[in-house]
Amino acid sequence: MAVSGTTSGPRYKRILLKLSGEALMGKGGYGIDIGVCQALAADIKQAVDTGVEVAVVIGGGNIFRGLAGAAKGMDRAAADYMGMLATVMNALAFQNALEQAEVDARVMSAIPMPTVCESYVRSKALHHLQEGRVVIFAAGTGNPFFTTDTTAALRAIETECEVLAKATQVDGVYSADPKKDPNAKRYDRLSYDEVLTRNLKVMDGAAIALARDNDLPVIVFSIEESGNLLKMLRGEARSTLVTTSP
Numbered sequence: 001m002a003v004s005g006t007t008s009g010p011r012y013k014r015i016l017l018k019l020s021g022e023a024l025m026g027k028g029g030y031g032i033d034i035g036v037c038q039a040l041a042a043d044i045k046q047a048v049d050t051g052v053e054v055a056v057v058i059g060g061g062n063i064f065r066g067l068a069g070a071a072k073g074m075d076r077a078a079a080d081y082m083g084m085l086a087t088v089m090n091a092l093a094f095q096n097a098l099e100q101a102e103v104d105a106r107v108m109s110a111i112p113m114p115t116v117c118e119s120y121v122r123s124k125a126l127h128h129l130q131e132g133r134v135v136i137f138a139a140g141t142g143n144p145f146f147t148t149d150t151t152a153a154l155r156a157i158e159t160e161c162e163v164l165a166k167a168t169q170v171d172g173v174y175s176a177d178p179k180k181d182p183n184a185k186r187y188d189r190l191s192y193d194e195v196l197t198r199n200l201k202v203m204d205g206a207a208i209a210l211a212r213d214n215d216l217p218v219i220v221f222s223i224e225e226s227g228n229l230l231k232m233l234r235g236e237a238r239s240t241l242v243t244t245s246p
């Protein structure tokens, strides 16, 4: 499915972009920054305009995380359902930003809420993608005790994406937090097993194991700089590629 490579053309035909909830938060410390949503939507528009099919999974950590609720005494499953509902709010905000940027977008929720958005149906998601619509997968997997990283790996595999593009605040995977440790080493390539055994902060273990077991490449790149998504798709951005053999 890869688009044959000219230097300026995108390397992939269909990708799944994982955005954390915090990516929508901006400098506010909580909630949704509409300006940030608009900037991210402009990045996605650039990718869509080159013919790349884009699926998106958005987290909910800018609003609520199940673990935080459980740490304060809530029942973990109930807290996780709240976390999943938080991702739906983010997805609706992001769909709105995409539509304002004249990008056709649909939200598909793993928890049915038919008066708000479509329910996730794999065949419908594939149809939307083939039609060039951005599909935003909301409500995680629909199950507590999972994360939206695992959702991203699952939906990428189900919808036959060639790569899971994990957007972060830094330009790849480091041996330590580069904002705290000036000696942190950045990796260009890693294997799934290296990520798991060295406990590198890429995505949670379940997501990496799912990617490994299904040969789904993961690219970690920075979304902080505008235009970087397209650069990454062209192979021009600094990033870390996680595959079977580095």
Ligand code: UDP
Pocket (backbone or CB within 6 Å): 019, 020, 021, 022, 058, 059, 060, 061, 062, 064, 065, 066, 067, 079, 080, 081, 082, 083, 084, 086, 087, 139, 140, 141, 142, 143, 144, 145, 146, 147, 148, 149, 151
């Ligand atoms: N969540 C869940 N099941 C899923 C996906 C997410 O229960 O399949 C809940 C979980 O409580 C999680 C919250 O939704 O903390 C928000 O997702 P996540 O923490 O992955 O968001 P991110 O860190 O990417 O913003």
